[in-house]
Amino acid sequence: MPVYEYSALDSRGKQIKGIIDADSPLSARNKLRGSDLFPVKIKESSSRVKSQPVGTASVNTLLRRIKASEISTITRQLATLMSAGIPLVASLELLITQEVNPLLKKVLAQTKESVNEGNSLASSLAQHSRYFSQIYINMVTAGEASGSLDLVLERLAEFSENQEALKSKVISSMVYPVIMLCIGVSALLLLVTFVVPKFVAVFDEMEKALPLPTLIVIGTSNFLKSYWWFILLIIIIAGFLFRHAKRTERFSRIWDEIKLKAPVFGPVIKRMIIARFARTLGSLLQSGVTLINALHIVRNVVNNILVAEIIDNAVEEIKEGKTLSAPLSKNSLIPPVVVQMISVGEHSGELEKMLNKIADIYEREVESKVSSITAMLEPFMLLGMAVIVGFIAFSILLPIMEMSQIVH
Numbered sequence: 001m002p003v004y005e006y007s008a009l010d011s012r013g014k015q016i017k018g019i020i021d022a023d024s025p026l027s028a029r030n031k032l033r034g035s036d037l038f039p040v041k042i043k044e045s046s047s048r049v050k051s052q053p054v055g056t057a058s059v060n061t062l063l064r065r066i067k068a069s070e071i072s073t074i075t076r077q078l079a080t081l082m083s084a085g086i087p088l089v090a091s092l093e094l095l096i097t098q099e100v101n102p103l104l105k106k107v108l109a110q111t112k113e114s115v116n117e118g119n120s121l122a123s124s125l126a127q128h129s130r131y132f133s134q135i136y137i138n139m140v141t142a143g144e145a146s147g148s149l150d151l152v153l154e155r156l157a158e159f160s161e162n163q164e165a166l167k168s169k170v171i172s173s174m175v176y177p178v179i180m181l182c183i184g185v186s187a188l189l190l191l192v193t194f195v196v197p198k199f200v201a202v203f204d205e206m207e208k209a210l211p212l213p214t215l216i217v218i219g220t221s222n223f224l225k226s227y228w229w230f231i232l233l234i235i236i237i238a239g240f241l242f243r244h245a246k247r248t249e250r251f252s253r254i255w256d257e258i259k260l261k262a263p264v265f266g267p268v269i270k271r272m273i274i275a276r277f278a279r280t281l282g283s284l285l286q287s288g289v290t291l292i293n294a295l296h297i298v299r300n301v302v303n304n305i306l307v308a309e310i311i312d313n314a315v316e317e318i319k320e321g322k323t324l325s326a327p328l329s330k331n332s333l334i335p336p337v338v339v340q341m342i343s344v345g346e347h348s349g350e351l352e353k354m355l356n357k358i359a360d361i362y363e364r365e366v367e368s369k370v371s372s373i374t375a376m377l378e379p380f381m382l383l384g385m386a387v388i389v390g391f392i393a394f395s396i397l398l399p400i401m402e403m404s405q406i407v408h
Contacts, residue, residue, distance in 0.1 A: 004028045004044055008037040009126065009134070015040075038141070040126040066104050066131045072160035074104070079153035088149075089115055107131060120144055134297055135159075135280060142288035152287045159283040166275070166363050173370045177377045184385040189224070191392060196221040199396050206403055213395035249305065256304045260333070268369045273302050274338060275362035277311075282355030292318060306333060324351070 006028060007017050016037065020028050025042050032039045074095055081091035092112040099105040107128050114124035122141040125132045136156060143152025200218055203210055210218070224231075245251040259269050280301055284294035292315055299311045314327040325343035328334045338358055345354025 004042050006032060006039060006043075007041040007127075008032050008039050009137075015129065038123075038126075040123050066101060066107070068160065068164055070101060070104055071131065071136075072157055072164060074099070074108070075153055075160060076157035079150050079157055082150040082153065088121060104131075121149070133301075135284065135301065138289050138293065138297055139284060139287040142284075146288045148288075155283055155286055159279065162279060162359075162363070163276075166272075166366065169367050170272075170370050173367075173374045177374055177381060180378070180381055184381065188385070188388060188392075191389070192217070192221045193224050193228075196392070196396065197225070203399055206399065208399070208403065211395070211398050211402070213391065214399055217392055217395040253305045256306050260304070260306065264373060268366060268373070270333070271362045271366045271369065273304055273307055274335070275359050275366060277302055277307070278338070278355045278362065279359035282352045282359060285352040285355070291324065310334065 004020050004025065005017070006020055007015060009015060020031055025044075028042050029039045032042075077095060078091055081094060082088065086094070089112060092108060092115065096105055096108045096112065099108060111121070111124045111128070114127065115121055120141070122137050122144055125140060126137050129137070139152050139156050139159075140149070143149040146152075196217055200221075203214070203218075246255060260266050262269070277298055280298045281294055284297060285291065289297070295311050295315050295318075299308045302308055302311070310328065310331050310333060313330075314324060317327040318324060323343070323346050325339050325346060328342065329336075329339045341354050341358055342351065345351035348354075
């Protein structure tokens with residue numbers, strides 16, 4: 001019996017590789033599906049295999065990247081072409097001819113070749129899971145199974161565009177405060193490390209005890225000039241330790257809890273998680289993905305252990321025959337209004353529409369909150385910088401003023 005090497009996805013979207021005995025590639029696929037695995041790639045085992053292993057890449061490929069906006073654009077274009085009645089392979093060929101990103105062009109070409117060989121679009125895209133998320137692949141799978149791939153691609157494009165738009169608005173709102181902070185910190189460092197030392201020589205000639213504010217500024221200046229490398233080293237080590245600690249479940253749990261409870265930013269993060277949860281789940285359900293499979297996928301995109309555990313508990317209770325709203329209502333992290341809207345959606349048979357409404361509401365709230373925080377930060381930052389600069393100026397002028405009074 002022939003032996004086949006396979007690459008497959010489990011119910012959580014995790015990639016699994018191995019070997020299986022089967023009479024034919026079709027038989028191997030059926031065996032994998034019987035084990036609740038989604039076959040991505042199957043080939044007869046051979047010592048002369050020349051294909052590149054999944055997950056490896058050339059140096060040139062690693063140096064390039066495909067932006068999320070580019071994936072969104074080709075998805076929209078593919079949906080438009082297929083809606084116009086153009087076959088999938090021909091649509092992919094048109095996308096390849098007009099694509100300017102060489103890496104994306106290569107990915108599209110390999111996808112077209114795989115589809116030409118008889119593979120589904122989803123399994124062909126899954127070979128490039130570095131660029132196409134599990135949400136993307138699962139929605140395409142559902143679209144192919146239901147025969148509505150063009151509609152699913154439209155939803156995928158809308159989903160990607162919504163996520164990118166929210167991300168862009170949040171980033172653009174924070175750009176100005178960050179620039180102000182960088183300029184302010186740079187100016188203060190320049191003042192303390194270069195301007196203040198010039199006055200130290202003048203103060204030394206006075207041969208007079210300096211006031212406390214002046215001593216504080218001079219001490220800070222001397223410390224920064226002498227130990228800047230130590231401060232930089234501490235920052236690097238702290239960053240390394242933080243990154244390492246985040247890989248542990250215990251620290252990740254603590255950090256995720258801190259983020260949700262943080263003043264000012266905590267409510268924004270919580271709303272972003274709820275918006276992402278609702279938007280992703282709604283899009284998956286709308287595309288025909290089953291509720292349990294959709295929740296498994298959503299679990300991996302919320303980026304918060306506490307919320308992921310809520311989803312895990314929900315999955316277990318749904319398997320026992322309960323509704324989604326029932327387990328969600330038991331946790332204080334999920335706002336009652338969200339639970340109520342989900343319950344209404346379940347009873348009316350329009351859960352996916354209600355989830356998208358929840359996402360719309362919370363995305364608008366995120367934008368509003370970020371704008372409010374930005375407006376609040378700007379005057380506080382200006383005031384803080386003014387106080388620090390004023391203190392430095394006062395500490396420099398104070399000895400000079402005292403000396404002037406003595407002379408008079």
